[in-house]
Amino acid sequence: MAGQDALEAHGRIAALPTSLAAALRPILPTVAEEIIAVIRAEVDEYRRPFGGDFGQRIRVGVELALGEFVGLIEDDSQPPDGSRMMRELGRGEVRAGRTVDALQAAFRCGARVAWRRFGDAAREQDVDDETLIALGEAIFAYIHSLSALSVEGWAQEQSLRAGATQRSRDLLVGLVAADPPADPEAIAAAAQRLGWEPPAEVVVAVVASADGPGLLLRVDPTVVAAQRDDLTVALVPAAARPDDGPVVRRVREALAGHAGAVLGPRVGWSGVSRSFRHAHALLALDRAGLGPDGAWPLDAGAHLDALVVHADAAAADDLADRVLAPLDALPAGRRARHLETLGAWLDHRGHGPRMAEELHLHPQTVRYRLARLREVLGDAALDDPDGRFRLEIALRRRGERR
Known part of the structure; x- marks a missing residue:
């Protein structure tokens, strides 16, 4: 056993009189069968025959826990050998698609039955009340420590599975995002x-x-x-x-x-x-x-x-540089006014009143601006469909058309 729970349980078991072991060992098979019967009757997830690997694990776990408890009463220096089994029980719950709740309920059933039957056996040996109380505390501390081990095993298996699942996600996403694209x-x-x-x-x-x-x-x-x-x-x-x-x-x-x-x-x-x-x-x-x-x-x-x-940044930049070169050669203020006018002209297909409304200018001012824009770019650039298309691409590449 390991951890604070295990240390507390070990200390309580070590404080029991070793003579109790002789009274408890003969009833271990009967207690084990009763615990299994109670688990099947009271824990919904286990309401099925205890056959196959599942039933074998539960049965071995119950028998091992009872035997180890009595063995530690006889000799608290012996190394416990149930830790691995308890963790494996927790892992098995993950593999079966269950939460750890059912296993915790099974441990509670086991503690209750063990306390009742072990208490009866101890009273038949005229054990005093103080020892009976100590026996009960030792049983529940011991079962609690075993339960903690099963939770630890459950969490370990969950972590392993989560890690394996995420690695599989990483692989799939990596292939989708591969450059060049994966097969x-x-x-x-x-x-x-x-x-x-x-x-x-x-x-x-x-x-x-x-x-x-x-x-x-x-x-x-x-x-x-x-x-x-x-x-x-x-x-x-x-x-x-x-x-x-x-x-x-x-x-x-x-x-x-x-x-x-x-x-x-x-x-x-x-x-x-x-x-x-x-x-x-x-x-x-x-x-x-x-x-x-x-x-x-x-x-x-x-x-x-x-x-x-x-998509082709270099080609788009070259196109923008070529198409907008006449505007790039202007002073910043004039260039900005021409770009503003050009954007409105493309938006409204040269419709003066709508351009004036967007630019918040008098229609006469808009006509003046358009005339100056034509002087810079030429009529072909504005009136030819291919020319307008190139201007649109150029402005979008420059971030002027958002």
Whole structure:
């Protein structure tokens, strides 16, 4: 036995007269059978035949505990050998999918029966009341220490399983977020290893956070989340179209107002890596000051145009430099006025009254500004569809169209 509970129990057992052992040992088989019968009768989770490995473990555990208790009365210096068995009982509850509550109830049943039967045997030996009280205290302290060992085993197994599960999550998320993208068969195999049934459609959430995946894992048991560098990446099952479904909605609510949170577009399972790439790319744009305005979490599916514009940064920069070169050559004040006018012109397709309303200028002033803008850029840049398209891309690349 180990720990404070074990030390207290050992001290109480050591204080009992060794002569008690001779009175208790003959009834051990009978007491063990009664304890097992009471456990089956009173603990719902154990209302079944004690056959197979399960029944064998319980039976051996009861017999070992009773024998060890009496053995320590005889010789408190002997090393206890039940610690491993008690921890294994706790681990077995995890493997069976049960909480530790049922096992704790079984220990309480055992303590009650042992105290009643051991007390009867001690009274038949004319043991005085003080010794009877000490015997009862020793029994309950001993059973409490065994119960603590089983809880320890249960917690250890839970920790091991949680660690193994998280490693499987890490593997799956790592494959989804791999660059270049992992083979779809490898991703499917990782999902199978986790025991996760891939949804028909999925949304990948990317969150800039060092807090780990706990928040998203708590949203719904079907969410798979893991930490990847300074990001939390989560695979979120989506419902059949047209809406995203309850799990995605709960994730969106959990991330509301969380700066640095992006949801990738909803895709079929085979496109899960694509959803991650889009969400990750939009987050990178935001970090670079080029992201779209909007409430967190951002929705990458609603900003695919921004991803297209910035996909090839060098090409987009070269285009912007070429198209906006005439404006870049102007003094800062004139350049700013021309950019403001150009934005309004693109927004309203050259409709003067609406431009004037947006710019809070007199229509005549707007016409004057447009004339100066045409002098700088040329009529072709403003009137040609391809020219307007290039201007739109250039402004978006420069962050002038948010």
